[in-house]
Amino acid sequence: MSVTARSGSSSNGRLLQRLAVLHTLVGAAFFRRELGDIGREGVVGAVPYRGAEATAFWFLVPSPLLWILGRLLERAERTGDAAALRSASRGGLISALLAILCLPVSGFWVWLAISLRGLRDARRMES
Numbered sequence: 001m002s003v004t005a006r007s008g009s010s011s012n013g014r015l016l017q018r019l020a021v022l023h024t025l026v027g028a029a030f031f032r033r034e035l036g037d038i039g040r041e042g043v044v045g046a047v048p049y050r051g052a053e054a055t056a057f058w059f060l061v062p063s064p065l066l067w068i069l070g071r072l073l074e075r076a077e078r079t080g081d082a083a084a085l086r087s088a089s090r091g092g093l094i095s096a097l098l099a100i101l102c103l104p105v106s107g108f109w110v111w112l113a114i115s116l117r118g119l120r121d122a123r124r125m126e127s
Helices: 003-007 012-030 032-040 052-060 062-079 082-102 108-126
Strands: none
16 A cells, blocks of 8 residues: 555655646746846857856756656655655755755755655555
C-alpha cells in the first residue's frame, strides 16, 4: 500500500509539483520586467551572465526540474519504491539546507519540509 493511500493527504510528489508551479508564478510576478526585456531581445542570446535578466532566468530554471522530480516522486510513492523516495528526498533535503543557508528568507523552507516528509514516508513504506 502506498503512503498516500495510508495518509489520505497529498503525495510528496504532488506537493513538489505544486511548489514548482508556485515558483514559476512567483518568478513571473517578481521578474515580469526582466522577462519582458528578455522577450524584447528575441530570447536567443538575450540572457547575460550577470544582472537582472540573469537572475530572472536562474530563478525560473529550477521550476520545470522541480516539477519533473515531483512527478518521479509521485510515481515512486504510488509504486511503493521506498528507495527512490528516500534517495530523492535526501537529495532534496541537502539541496534545501544549502539553499536556506544562502537565502534564509525564501521558499526553500517548503522544499525542506517536503523532503523531510518524504524521508518519513520512505521509512513508513519499509515497515
